Structures are given as C-alpha cells and as structure tokens.
Amino acid sequence: MGKTIAEKIFSQRSGRDVRAGDIVIAGVDFAMMHDVNAPATIAYFESLGSELQMPKEKVSLVLDHFSPCPTTIAANTHRKLREFAETHQLRLFQPGDGICHQLVIENAFIRPGSINAGTDSHTCSYGAFNALGIGIGATEMAVVLAAGSCWFKVPDTVLVEICGKLPDHVTSKDIALHLIKQVTEKGAIYKNFEFCGDGISELSIDSRVTLCNMVVEMGAKSAVMPGDAKLAAWLQERGITDFHFVASDPDAAYYSIVRLDVSGLKPQIAISPNIDDVVDVDEIAGKKIDQVVIGSCTNGRLEDFAAAANVLRGKHVAPGVRLILGPASRSVYHQMITSGIMESLLASGAVINPPGCGPCAGLHGGLIGDGEAVLSTTNRNMRGRMGSSKSDIYLCSPVTAAFSALKGSITGPYDEQGV
C-alpha cells in the first residue's frame, strides 16, 4: 500500500518506514518562535542548561504580535528576547519587519519535504511549499532547541481535491471558509490536509498559503500542497534549485476525501462567533459594519491589497466605516508604496498599521467596541477576539472586505450599476 505525502515526509525525516498513527522522532528543519510564546521557551531552555542543538541558521525569533509595543510589559518582554537572540546569535526580526509566517515565507526558509515547527498555530501555512508546518507549544520548542528534534504522531490525511477555476472576485480565502463549513471546526482534529486538483494549480503560491493557513481552524495538525511547476518557479526565482518534491502514491490510504468544484463558488462569510457558521455572502448582505480589517498572516500579502485596491480605486469607504490595513511584512508594505496601491488605498480612507499581528488577536492597532461589528480577513471570530465581548466578528476575503467597506455593510461584489 502506498503512502500519503505526510507518511513519506515523516518516513524520510525519521529514517523509519512509518504510517499514520506511528510515533516517531524526527529532525526539525526550521524552528520559528514569536513574542507571545518565546518568553516561556527561552526561560525553559535556560532552565535546561543545554547547548543549542538546532543549527542557528535554522531558528528565527520574531517580534510581531506587539509591533511596535503597546504596553511596557510587552516592551520588557521584547528586551528579554533580544538579549536571548544576541547571546545565542540567533536571527531576530524586529517589530515592523513583519508577521512571523510571512517572514519565514519571504525568506524562503521552507523546503519541499521538510518538517518545520513554530510556536504558533498558523505554522500550518508552510504547507504551501510541499512541506509540513506544525504548531507547537512554548515548552515543546524549548526541547526542540535543546534536542534539534521533536516527537510526532504521524497524522492521518484528509485529501481535498479542488477542481475548477474560481469565478471573478472569489479567492482562496473563500475556498478555505467553504471547506471549513463542510468539515466543521471539530471535523479534522489531528489530521493533515493534502490538497490536489486543477483548482490548486490555478492558485498563486500566496493564495495557497492562505488556504493552508486556515486548516488549523478545523483542528488539523498541518496541510500540504503539491509540488508543481508554479512552486518550482517560485523556488528557482529565489535561487533555490536543490529541492525534491514529495508526492503521494496513487494507492495511498486517506482518512477521507473531500471534492470541491469551485467554479461556482460564491464569496463566503463566517458569521460571528463560529468559524464554521459559513454562508454565501448574499445570505447576510446588508449587515451593517463599523470596521473592516484587511491583513494578517491569512490575507496580508500584496495580492490581497492589490485585489482590494482594484475595488476601492478612486472611491472612498462609506461614512462610519473604519478601514484598517495590516501589511504582513515590511516588504509587502514597501511594494504597496512603489506600486501605487498604498496611495490609492490611503485616498480611499484606509488606516495603515505597521506590519504585525495587531488587531487579529485583539492586541493593538484597531480593536472594536461594544455593539460594533468588524468584517475581517483574519482567521478567528470567537466572541471578544478583536476587542469587546459585546461585538461581532465576520470573516471574509480581501475582495469582499473591500466591496463591503465601500457599501458600509456586508456585500458581495457589485458593479458601477450596483449589480
């Protein structure tokens, strides 16, 4: 019987012939920690008194959730992390450099066939590179630093076959929300998602990152995209040529198979406060919104802001709507400026946050008050996540966010005639 991509990667990296359900120890190819969980990691690591076993170039520390620091407590946390990075000569990204996952992606730290760990649940984003990205806790990361490896249970795999070309104004975020509706938030606990199909070939690498990013919201451990011509070109453009794609065997055994034809997919909205309460946008059209957020590790890339700018160009957001943008990195921010997108969005009334996580987790940069509703391209909408307990969070794509910001209420795409 053949193997899934996950079974192959865990077999290769553990040196054993393993299947779903097996427990293995495998080398970790890249380790990322950020300013929410790294403080505990470095304290535990120091208490172990161990040498750093992870090669320095395979570790990154990112200051992104408090970017820049909104409290003195955060500032003092950052001081400790800087000291640790300096002591151990580790790569440190400063506030304003960007969100951890975006930086890992832009710096091309992820290789096909690799196992990567991060102290963040959206580490699953790295699956876009035909690799495994696995979220772990602060304590676990301390031992990864001290041991250079980690124990893993090889996951079962849910195969998701996407076919068809997305209609205009519909994005990979809509595919993600639609998939979450089908599978539900408890429908894929511990599973790896393996994506395939012509619908995936159509997606840009950035769009694949968005889709992988959201699998954790169904309980998944990780996601993996195929190695194809588009990914090969992405890697080669960055001077990376020594890679080997991992493909599943035709007779691999899957936990379940989901087939989605996205050629007729409508823009999706996840209704407050449940991530899997997803509807076509028309079913909730007209819901008044006070704030729109476009950004985060889910949808904070240039193609997201370009799509939003295409909708907003020459127009202004509706009265009473606050449009907050969170470019996922300094590089995205810069490209927004040089391309003219930044100027266009500013003219449309946008507020631009420094690159970082900000409002997604209610940390800073645009929280919402009692009775308010925010429409956001982020990834979680549980009660109180982005501010007041008495507020609502709706999730969507950057395109839907832009149309809705213009209208002042949740809406699907419409043309000049209002159709």
Next chain:
Amino acid sequence: MRGKIHVVGDNISADHIIAAKYINKVAGIKEMLPYLLEEVSPGLAEHIQPGDILVAGDNFGSGSSREHAPLLLKESGLSCVIAKSFGRNFFRNAINIGLPLAEVQWNKMNSGDIVEVSFSAGQICNKTTNESFNFPNLPAIMEKILASGGLIPYFQKHKSLLL
C-alpha cells in the same frame, strides 16, 4: 483523583479558555484568572476549589498553541481536565506542563457531581450518578512525560527524547 466537576460544552477553544488580548496587558498567569473562560462561564475561577475537575465536550482547547490555556487551568486549582476530544496543540501542551487529561466519551455529567479519575485504570467514575466510563491510555512517551511532571523535568532527567 477525586473532585467536584464543572461541566462546559463543545468547541471551547484555547482562545475561549484565555483570550490572546490579555497577554502583555496583565503581568502573568495569576493575573489572568479573572478572565478564565470569561465568554463561556464568567467568574468561573472564583468557584473552582483545589482538586475540582473540568469536564468538557468535543474539541476542547482547539486552535491556538498558547500554553497560557493549560497553565491557567492548572493555576485555577483544577486537578485534571476530562473532555470528549481535545484540540491537538492543547493536548500536547497540557501534558507538557503537567496537567493530566482524560479523553472520555462521557454522558450524564452535571456541574456539582463528584467524579473519581483513575489514570492507571483508564476509568472515570461519577460517584453522584454511579456511571463509569473508560478511556484509552496516552501514547507511551506522553505517559512518561506526565509521570515526570511535564516535558521540562522529563528532558532534564533523560537529556533526550525516548520513545
């Protein structure tokens, strides 16, 4: 262990246990107690006595990798958490910080019942209703980690991961 139970529902995420927005706004774990499960059961921490047990439905602790979630549950005085299923990251994190978990298909449990948990026997017993439920053992490595009191004591002792 034996304790009074507090029962909560399904799909209670790590964010529900303790919202991210309190991180670096309050000084530490103890200061987060008033916000424990505030959207699910406001003020719960005040009603937890040392040795009490939390009983949850499906998908407890889903989503975020933040260890603040199991740490805060442990800080509140709970001896262990029982749930029908756990979020994978929370499950690992709880064992790593020494908070015992039991994944049990339970029914007919109400807040206030007295429940006994035997990890060696793999069984929980509701002393109020006289119903018992079995649960599977943890993977061997997790049993060893928990027996050591958590991943850091385990690694301090063994200096490597042993399956």
